[in-house]
Amino acid sequence: MLTGRLSVEAQPWLADHVVLGRILMPGTGLVEMALAAGEAAGCATVEELTLAAPLVLPESGGLQVRVVVGPHTDARRTVAVYSRPENAGDAQWTAHASGFLTETAVVAAAEWGEWPPVGAEVLSVEAAYEVFRERGYGYGPVF
Template identity: 50%
Template structure:
């Protein structure tokens, strides 16, 4: 079990992720927590992760979090869950809520780590058509996804059939924090913004 605390006072960039008027801890942040916890026991690859409920952050104070990684099974997989509750509650008091659950696996074989995707030796990708990204964040805000400056990282995008490609950055001072993370949640979240702007779909992200 890994324990910690989430707060907009500690990480001000969190306040720039607003959904339907509330500051919500990004799903990309839950991925980072799960990778960090799984990595401590050699299972730093996320096989699947389901978001059970939105983790809303308070205007003041913070949220206590726990990431619990289960025992390894015969296939090298471990179940993982992320819990949170308002800070300041005693150890015996209730209030823990499960916000995400999934499976992490051992970091071995060709699928582990970060590598170069085949077919991307040329950039932009061959056959991909440019996508207009100007006004994208205004459009997303109209749908209830209000991204502040820290989360506005998309600089360019292309599509090729069902594939979407994007260039994303860590805006402003957020970039100085990159070393604290495996992949900064702001960067991973930005990579999904072009997908979100397309609308529709099943709600699942590969």
């Protein structure tokens, strides 16, 4: 089990990921936590990770976080990511993600080939962040 604390004060870059007015831990962050726990347990790969609930960060204060790796079963281990408000006493842990870790490294199945593909059309993305903002997504400079 790995434990830690997340907060906007300690990790200000997290405030750069806002969805519908709430600061969310990006899904890739949950993958990174699972991968770190897997590496500590001798597993090189996150085989699968299913997101169950968003990890919403408070604007002040923080969250206790724990990543739990289960025992070996069929050449893989389970992994789960949980959080709860800090200083919450015996408050329930919220499950945010669960999945499987393996000891086997992933090997690329195929090559990408020519990029961009023949006939691809270049599209402007200059207005993309404005469109995201209009739809409730706030991405700061880190994103």
